[in-house]
Amino acid sequence: MTAAVAASGLAVAYGGGRPALERVEFELAAGSSLCVLGPNGGGKTTLFRALTGELAPLRGTVSVAGGRPAYLAQTERTRLDFPVSALDVALMGSLANGRWWLPARRSDRATARAALDRVGLADRAGDRFGELSGGQRQRVLLARAIVQDARVLLLDEPLAGVDPASAERIERLFGELRDEGRALLVSTHDVDSARAFDRVLCVNHDQIAFGAPADVLSREVLERTYGAEIVVLDEPGPDGTVRAVTVQHHHHDH
């Protein structure tokens, strides 16, 4: 079986300088999910931009099966004064079918509505996109990525700024998308949430580790990934892996 997403000996650089990300080597099968962990500046976004083809590899190769991946960028740069509804934005995902010159079909509309429902925004479909909150806009853009119906989804910190209840719903959604046979790559700063993924990739300029959460989420790997930013809690978690939080997202009481 060929991998849905693969990188081999990958190095990516901006301009002529030294690579921002090096020695990346992993494979992800269809129907599985990967959590990308790393500190600020670790190279998570750089990896995604290499996978979308926006950045050409300096060395090595990347491959993404099944056509253009859906991509949810970390920083949304949307025009808030542009008059479109949340539904209109979700519907833009259907442009990925290639027939951009035709109006959206009724079935596309239904798909867009369903996607808004999946991110918990069914009741905001008619609202002006620019008048939604930041977290709501992020969820509408996630809905747009879902409407795209891609085999591979690249989601760069999709839960940043999303409230806990919505985050829980969206984490369930990740599971559903994976069970539909898609490959899912999600970057996050929330080390604890990485446990729910099939694979974890730790990057900090170099690839630090890749594998199943139980193998990867060790004190040693997390310390090498995050350096001084990590607080490793000594008590082991329910599945035996260490528990840890990154300092900038310190939200555990202990």
Add this chain to the structure above:
Amino acid sequence: MDLLEPLQSGIERRALAEVVLLGAFCGAFGCWVTTFRLSYPAESLAHGLLPGLVVAALAGIPLLLGGVAGVAVAALAVAVAGRDARVGSDTATAVAVTGLLGLGSLLALTPDAPARLEELLFGDPLGVTDGDLAAAAALALAGGLALVALHRPLAAVALDAGGARSLGISATAVRFALLALLAAALAVAVQGLGSLLVLAVLIGPAVAVRGHFSTPGRSMAAAAVVAALAGVAGIYASAWLGTAAGASVALALCAAAALGALVRGVAGRRAAASPSP
């Protein structure tokens, strides 16, 4: 006074047809021009194409060809001048365009030139030929079809260019299509409204409707109607008041923009003043 009086002369009927055709297309299209922040480039091209018009008038070839060539030369001049990063592209554009405007005036003001500079600068809807009308109809038809076909990619890129890219829509290609349409619109519309006033029909209606409608499509339809109505109002006003037709149309379009802005301001203040539920 007879309301239909302007319609009784063939000249004025043609002028009305010209402003309605140009208004319908340019009004709708102008919504994208303003959304993509192309007002200043559009003004630059409109003014910079003057030498093309003058040369065509002097050589006795159709002004439309002069307009097309003029837009191409102006776009090239702006692009070349903008390459010097130490000057900055807006300053470079201003210099290039003023230079072209000066060149056009110089050519038009030679003693043996036919005295048509005024018409080229300020337009003369009352002087449109059948050829001009055919060009305006072709622009409204072909340009309208292009706007329909490009609607979804334009909206996707306008909302966020990076996101559109991941949907397989090239922002560069979309912007290029927009500029090509802009060049065509200017080359045609300049025949009726002149190099200095043509921008009114592209920008005025879009400003008038901005913020009043909930979708880009509705804004465009409203802008088309506003542009056509303002154009007709301008022609009527010029017939009744004996004012210059091109300038009257441009003023009517700008009055519509001011009115739209005024209503927006009042509505905004009222919304701010009313207690939230």
